[in-house]
Structure formats: structure tokens, C-alpha cells
Amino acid sequence: MTDTQQPRHTAEALAQRFGLVVHGASDTPVSGVATLAGATRDQLAFLSNPRYRPQLADTRAGIVVLREADADGYAGTALIAKDPYVAYAKIAALFEPASDAPVGVHASAVVDPGAQVHASASIGPHVSIGARSVIGAGATIGAGCVIGEDCVVGDGSHLIARVTLVKRVRLGARVTIHPGAVLGSEGFGLAMDAGRWINVPQLGGVVVGDDCDIGANTTIDRGALEDTTLAEGVRLDNLIQIGHNVRIGAHTAIAGCVGIAGSTKIGSYCLLAGKVGVAGHLEICDKVVVHAMTMVSASITEPGEYSAGIPAQPTREWRKNAVRIRQLDSLARRVTALGKGEP
Numbered sequence: 185m186t187d188t189q190q191p192r193h194t195a196e197a198l199a200q201r202f203g204l205v206v207h208g209a210s211d212t213p214v215s216g217v218a219t220l221a222g223a224t225r226d227q228l229a230f231l232s233n234p235r236y237r238p239q240l241a242d243t244r245a246g247i248v249v250l251r252e253a254d255a256d257g258y259a260g261t262a263l264i265a266k267d268p269y270v271a272y273a274k275i276a277a278l279f280e281p282a283s284d285a286p287v288g289v290h291a292s293a294v295v296d297p298g299a300q301v302h303a304s305a306s307i308g309p310h311v312s313i314g315a316r317s318v319i320g321a322g323a324t325i326g327a328g329c330v331i332g333e334d335c336v337v338g339d340g341s342h343l344i345a346r347v348t349l350v351k352r353v354r355l356g357a358r359v360t361i362h363p364g365a366v367l368g369s370e371g372f373g374l375a376m377d378a379g380r381w382i383n384v385p386q387l388g389g390v391v392v393g394d395d396c397d398i399g400a401n402t403t404i405d406r407g408a409l410e411d412t413t414l415a416e417g418v419r420l421d422n423l424i425q426i427g428h429n430v431r432i433g434a435h436t437a438i439a440g441c442v443g444i445a446g447s448t449k450i451g452s453y454c455l456l457a458g459k460v461g462v463a464g465h466l467e468i469c470d471k472v473v474v475h476a477m478t479m480v481s482a483s484i485t486e487p488g489e490y491s492a493g494i495p496a497q498p499t500r501e502w503r504k505n506a507v508r509i510r511q512l513d514s515l516a517r518r519v520t521a522l523g524k525g526e527p
Contacts, residue, residue, distance in 0.1 A: 190215040191278060195247050195261050198228075202274050204249070208261035214246045217276045230272035249275070285324045308345075317349075320357070332368065338394070352389030352406055356416065359392055364401040367392070371405035371412075371428025371446060384408060386428060393417070393434070399424065405446075415452065433470065 196210035214228040220236055223229040223245035230249040231240055240248065240258060247261050249268045265271035285306035293311040295301060301319040308326045314333040319325065323337045326345035331337065335349045341359040349355075350368035361367070373384030388407025392398070393416035404412055404426040412426065415434035425443045426432070433452030438444075442456050445464030450456075454468060457476040462468070466480065471487035474480060478492040497505075 193275075193278060195263060198247070198275055199263055202263075202265075202271055204271060205252075205264040206261070207255045207258070207264055210261075212246050212261040216279050217272070218245065220245060220248070228272075228275060230268045232267075232269040232272070283324075285326075302339075314351075326363075334389075335368070350406070352411075353392070354389065355392045356394035356396070358394060359396045359398070361398045362400040362402075362422070365398050365403070367398070367404045368406045369403060371408055373408050373428065373446075388412065388429065396420075399440070402426075404430075408446075421458075427464065439476075 192213045192215045194210065195206045195208070195212045198204065199206045214226055216227045218224070218227040218229055220229045220231060220239040220243045223243055225244055225246045227245055228247040228249065229243060229245035231237060231254055237254065240254065245260070247263060248258070249263045249265050249271050251266070251268060252264045255262050255264055263271065285308065287304055287306055289295060289301060289307040290309045290311065292309045293307045293313070295307070295313045296315040296317070298315040299313045299317045299319070301307060301313065302321045302323065304321045305319045306324045307313070307319070308329070310327055311325050311329050313319065313331045314335070316333055317331050317335040319337045320339035320341065322340045324342045325331070325337065326343055326347070328346040329343045330348045332349055332351040334352050336354040337343065338355045338357040338359060340357050341355050343361045345363045347361045347363065348366045350366065353368040368390045370383070371386045373386055374381045375384055386406050386408050388409050388411045390404050390406050391411045391413045393414055395416055396414050396418045398420045399422035401422055402420050402424040405428040406412060407429040410429060412428055412430050414432045417435040418432050419437040421438060421440040423440050424438055427444055427446035427448070429447040430444050431449045433450060433454065435452055436450055436454040438456040439458040441459045442461070444450070444462045447464055448462050448466045450468045451470035451472065453471045455473045457474060459477045460474050460480065462480045467483045468480065469485055469487060472484050473489040475489065475491040478490060480490070484490060
């Protein structure tokens with residue numbers, strides 16, 4: 185899309201559409217978005233983090249989305265929002281070009297005779313759809329996707345490219361899955377028999393609720409007996425591993441490189457930051473925030489924020505502290521002995 189084709193929106197139009205208040209010239213137009221530091225006169229920027237407030241005085245942005253407290257003394261055009269970042273996210277979506285996937289099945293796609301594809305769906309090049317699978321109305325299956333047997337892709341869902349649904353995967357409506365994701369592969373179920381591992385059959389599936397978003401190269405294993413489930417509105421970043429029979433509650437968001445072992449239950453409205461590890465067969469209640477690189481080895485039953493791990497520090501300091509860590513057990517024993525009056 186060229187610059188002349190970019191949609192243009194005035195401050196007044198944006199305010200009416202998103203329930204905001206105009207500060208300054210209501211007829212100021214914008215045709216894109218940018219940062220405070222990099223914006224030009226025909227672009228919209230936002231101020232959410234107080235750290236960037238000094239940039240407000242020098243920004244060239246045509247419109248800035250900010251809180252009412254930050255508008256005092258600002259001479260340019262602003263949109264007043266309770267949460268500028270949320271308002272920016274909604275406005276920025278207006279400038280994202282829509283993908284016009286052609287309706288119908290591409291000539292190179294392979295669709296099993298037993299599959300059902302809605303007439304309004306779009307099936308891209310080199311897609312494979314297995315037996316008894318169902319593709320809903322308005323769904324888009326991008327190039328190179330593989331949909332195995334007994335899968336359901338809900339209405340309006342979008343598999344961008346090279347997504348694999350192995351078997352028994354059921355997606356709700358308006359689910360987005362990014363390239364390289366694999367859903368429904370075998371869970372890691374093993375049993376030791378006479379000194380050798382044997383695989384435990386994974387007979388369940390994967391159920392994904394409405395309006396979920398699953399990042400690139402994320403994997404979600406199918407359940408051993410019951411299904412692995414994601415409730416509505418779950419957001420998964422790239423490179424996440426979800427083990428078999430895991431349950432994730434509604435509107436929980438999980439950042440990249442998180443690993444969740446099998447049969448763990450995570451509540452609604454939780455946030456797991458990058459590289460969090462969660463052991464198996466645990467429960468995490470609703471509204472829990474787990475900070476980056478934390479290992480969760482026991483159930484969490486109270487809402488709140490949880491952290492673990494040691495932040496980076498100069499190597500010389502770390503080496504000294506590592507020695508002290510190794511001495512903690514003997515030090516604790518000495519303190520206990522002194523408390524008992526022992527020599």
C-alpha cells in the first residue's frame with residue numbers, strides 16, 4: 185500500500201470511534217503511527233510510560249495519545265485516554281492492511297474427500313486437510329498448512345502459514361495461529377518396562393477456545409486421555425511448550441520460551457513472563473503474575489506476583505556469591521547449633 189493509499193483519520197473521528205477526548209485541533213489528520221521520537225506530522229504516537237515524557241516536548245507527531253495529567257502544557261493535538269497504550273492498540277489496528285485471501289481451495293491443495301470445507305473459507309497453496317476435518321465459515325488456511333484427521337477450524341479462524349494440526353485439534357471461532365506452530369502432537373508420556381522406555385498412547389486432543397492467539401513455533405501437545413485445553417482469549421507468544429493435559433484459563437497471557445509440564449492447571453487472567461518454567465501436576469490460581477525466568481515447582485493458591493532467580497551481575501561478584509551459596513548449608517547448621525548453646 186502506497187502513502188497515497190493509506191487511510192487518513194482526524195483526531196475528532198478517532199475520538200468519536202474510541203470514546204476519547206480531543207485536546208487541541210480536532211481536524212488534525214494522521215495516516216500512520218510511530219514512536220514519540222520518530223513520528224512525523226502525519227503520524228500518531230502515544231505516551232504511556234512516564235520514562236518517555238521528556239520526548240513529548242520535541243515530538244513532531246500530529247496527534248499524541250496520552251493521559252489527561254500529561255496533556256497539561258502540551259501545545260499539540262492530543263487524544264486523552266484513561267489507558268493510552270490500549271487506545272493506541274485500537275487505533276493502530278486501523279492502519280494494518282487487511283489480507284485479502286481469495287475464497288476457495290487453491291489448485292495445489294489436497295483435501296480428503298471426507299473433509300468439509302465451508303464455501304466461504306480460503307484454502308491456500310500446498311495445504312493438506314485430512315479425513316473428517318471441518319473448516320468453518322470465513323476461515324483462512326495459509327500456505328503450507330497441514331491439518332490432520334478429525335480436526336475442526338472454527339469460523340473466522342486464521343492459520344497464517346505452515347501451521348500443523350496433527351490430529352483431534354478443535355479450534356474455536358476467530359483463533360489466530362502464527363507460522364510454525366504445532367498443535368496436537370503426541371504428549372511426552374513414557375513408561376519404563378524392563379529397562380526400556382515405551383510410549384504411552386496419547387488418545388486425547390487439543391481444544392482451543394474462541395479468540396485465542398498462538399505464536400510462531402509454539403507447540404501444544406494433545407492429551408493422554410482427556411484434552412489439553414485453552415479457554416477463550418488466551419494469548420501465547422512464540423516458542424512456548426505446552427505439555428499434555430495442561431489447562432489454561434481465560435485471558436491468560438504467556439510470553440516466549442515458557443515451558444509448562446503436563447497436567448498443570450493455570451487460572452484465568454494470569455501473566456507468565458519469558459522463560460518461566462512450570463512443573464507438572466500443579467495448580468496456579470487466577471490473577472497470578474510470574475516474573476521472568478522463575479521456576480514454579482509448587483502450586484500457587486493466592487493471587488499476586490511471584491519471582492525467583494538471580495539477576496545478572498558482574499562475573500567477579502557472581503563468583504564470590506556462588507562460593508557463599510555453597511557455604512549456606514554449613515553456615516545454617518552452625519547458627520542452629522549456636523542457638524542451642526552448642527560449641
